[in-house]
Amino acid sequence: xxxxxxxxxxxxxxxxxxxxxxxxxxxxxxxxAEYSYEELxxxxxxxxxxxxxxIGDFTDIVEKEMFSFVDQGEDHITLRPEATAGMVRSVISxxxxxxxxxxxxxxxxxxxxxxxxxxxxxxxxxxxxxxFGFAGPDVxxxxxxxxxxxxxxxxIGRLRLQLNSLGTPAVRAAxxxxxxxxxxxxxxxxxxxxxxxxxxxxxxILDSKNPEMQRVVADAPLMIDSLDEESRTHFDLLCARxxxxxxxxxxxPRLVRGLDYYTHTVxxxxxxxxxxxxxVCAGGRYDGLVAQLGGPAxxxxxxxMGQERVILMLEKLGIAAPRQRPDVYVVMGAGxxxxxxxxxxxxxxxxxxxxxxxxxxGGNFKTQFKRADKSGADFAVVLGEEEFKRGVAALxxxxxxxxxxxxxxxxxxxxxxxLLGLSVRTAE
Numbered sequence: 561x562x563x564x565x566x567x568x569x570x571x572x573x574x575x576x577x578x579x580x581x582x583x584x585x586x587x588x589x590x591x592x593a594e595y596s597y598e599e600l601x602x603x604x605x606x607x608x609x610x611x612x613x614x615i616g617d618f619t620d621i622v623e624k625e626m627f628s629f630v631d632q633g634e635d636h637i638t639l640r641p642e643a644t645a646g647m648v649r650s651v652i653s654x655x656x657x658x659x660x661x662x663x664x665x666x667x668x669x670x671x672x673x674x675x676x677x678x679x680x681x682x683x684x685x686x687x688x689x690x691x692f693g694f695a696g697p698d699v700x701x702x703x704x705x706x707x708x709x710x711x712x713x714x715x716i717g718r719l720r721l722q723l724n725s726l727g728t729p730a731v732r733a734a735x736x737x738x739x740x741x742x743x744x745x746x747x748x749x750x751x752x753x754x755x756x757x758x759x760x761x762x763x764x765i766l767d768s769k770n771p772e773m774q775r776v777v778a779d780a781p782l783m784i785d786s787l788d789e790e791s792r793t794h795f796d797l798l799c800a801r802x803x804x805x806x807x808x809x810x811x812x813p814r815l816v817r818g819l820d821y822y823t824h825t826v827x828x829x830x831x832x833x834x835x836x837x838x839x840v841c842a843g844g845r846y847d848g849l850v851a852q853l854g855g856p857a858x859x860x861x862x863x864x865m866g867q868e869r870v871i872l873m874l875e876k877l878g879i880a881a882p883r884q885r886p887d888v889y890v891v892m893g894a895g896x897x898x899x900x901x902x903x904x905x906x907x908x909x910x911x912x913x914x915x916x917x918x919x920x921x922g923g924n925f926k927t928q929f930k931r932a933d934k935s936g937a938d939f940a941v942v943l944g945e946e947e948f949k950r951g952v953a954a955l956x957x958x959x960x961x962x963x964x965x966x967x968x969x970x971x972x973x974x975x976x977x978x979l980l981g982l983s984v985r986t987a988e
Contacts, residue, residue: 567755568777569673573982574665579881580871585713588687590944591710592665595702597689600664602646604671614645614821614849616761621768626671639671641737643688644821644846644862651692652855660858661693667867679872680837681868688863689843691988692850697794700825700845700861701801707829707863708807715879716870719840722828722885723799724815725784729823729848735786736762742780749776766816782813794824821846825861833876834869841865887980888918891928892943900943903953907941910973912983933958939979941972955979 566572573581592599601818608628615621631984640646643666651664667687676682689706691699704721711719726732739762739800743750750758750765751773757764766777787795802809815826826844834840843863850858874881888907892900904918917935919928925944942954942964953972956964967975977984 567682569676571681571683575884577871579884580874581867583874583881584867584870587710587713588665588667588941591706591713592689594709595663595706597663597665597706600647600650600666601668601865602640602643602650602666604640604669605637606640606646606649606679608638608855610645610649611638611641614648615642616821621672622951627671627673636956641672642670642864643668643686644849644864646856647688647690647862648704648849648853648860652850652853657692657850657856657858659693661691663691665689673756677837685867687865687867690861692858692860694861695847695859697798697801697825700798701805703843703861703863704802704827705805705807706805707865710865711829714870714874716873716877718833718877719831721802721809722786722812722815722830723795724812724826725787725791725795725824726816726844727787728823728824731786731788731791732763732783732823735781735783738781738786739763739765743776746776749773749886763816766814777814784813784817788830791824798825821849821852831873833873837869839866840869840873883936886915887937887982888914888916888941888976889932889935889937890916890918890941890943891925891932892919893925893945893948894922895945896943896948897922899948903941903943905970907973907976910985911977911980912985914976914980914982939976941976951962 589599608626611626612622621641626641627644629637631637647664647666651662658660665688667685669683669685671683673682674680689703691703694877708721711717714944727735734823740758743754743765747755747758751768751770753770754765754768754773764775768774768777770875799809807937809827812828815828816822822844824845824847827842828839829841830838831840832838839861843861845859845861849858850856850860860939885940890904900918908914908916917937919931923931925942929940938959940956940958942956944954947966951970952966952968954964954966955972955975973984976982
């Protein structure tokens with residue numbers, strides 16, 4: 561019978577890779593707590609209309625990449641291609657904006673049917689951070705500083721921060737008309753995708769990856785030259801805050817982001833480590849999205865970070881993840897297997913943070929010591945027939961030549977804790 565292969569564009573996270581995921585996820589939780597952002601878990605499936613209304617009909621995501629279907633109840637359902645729309649829907653549905661201000665984050669899988677390549681999958685994972693109810697540039701700066709702290713805590717360098725402003729909706733509408741006029745004057749040079757976007761959303765032409773389009777795009781008018789006083793002041797105050805915090809940045813006037821809901825600040829963290837997939841974290845302000853999805857008029861801003869890309873950077877930079885190996889491996893004779901099981905549970909109960917692996921599946925002592933060595937444990941606890949009769953266990957170092965010692969079984973927890981620098985739990 562033929563084996564069943566995984567779907568194209570999805571991947572398994574194997575035990576050898578899991579420590580990197582655990583490192584990233586635990587670091588995210590720690591940094592979010594330091595900034596007082598609360599975790600929000602939203603569904604993987606949503607109504608298709610949610611993403612059409614928020615992301616925009618003329619985006620690649622909605623036009624080409626969403627996994628959508630009609631279920632048995634004739635509901636139009638989509639696997640979430642990004643998290644912001646679902647998080648906005650959630651805070652509206654659950655009345656979380658009554659107090660006016662909210663800081664939340666989430667982490668989990670997203671789905672887009674795009675061409676798989678290094679660091680880009682059809683099921684991928686993102687960290688999303690969102691703030692609601694803050695209109696000024698102070699929260700823009702905080703979110704960027706939060707992302708910078710996260711990268712620093714992980715030990716990741718070789719990143720550049722790019723900034724731009726898309727202005728207010730009125731500025732953006734005026735710029736859109738200006739851009740439409742420019743591209744209509746160069747329509748003969750546009751590819752088919754750009755001609756279609758010219759009708760729906762000409763800003764998306766600036767995102768074109770077609771090399772033949774780069775010259776006409778390069779000569780297009782710049783949004784940053786069209787900013788009104790309000791937008792310019794917001795952007796200047798953001799830049800001043802970043803400079804004061806010691807965060808370097810570069811202004812990229814072609815940065816527009818791929819989703820329709822952005823206003824004012826947009827930003828990306830980019831790297832030269834991952835080849836063509838240079839963006840690691842990206843986001844911006846979306847002051848009209850909450851109202852667009854049926855909630856009260858509420859300013860918002862957020863960013864998303866691709867977990868697979870961050871983990872790939874950790875690996876390429878040679879940043880070690882925490883070890884996933886036991887501290888202690890329990891070796892025992894055939895007649896001591898029941899006692900060994902009970903001892904293993906007692907040690908786990910009594911020694912705080914102890915990682916212990918119990919030999920399973922039998923085997924003579926030679927075989928068990930081979931397994932103990934392969935496990936990577938620092939010590940083997942040896943429970944043989946003679947030791948058990950005398951009420952002791954042997955402690956054998958597996959990574960040092962310091963010699964084997966015997967320890968009374970009723971004192972084993974204290975001795976293991978002392979050797980490993982752990983603590984013994986006090987009896988309740």
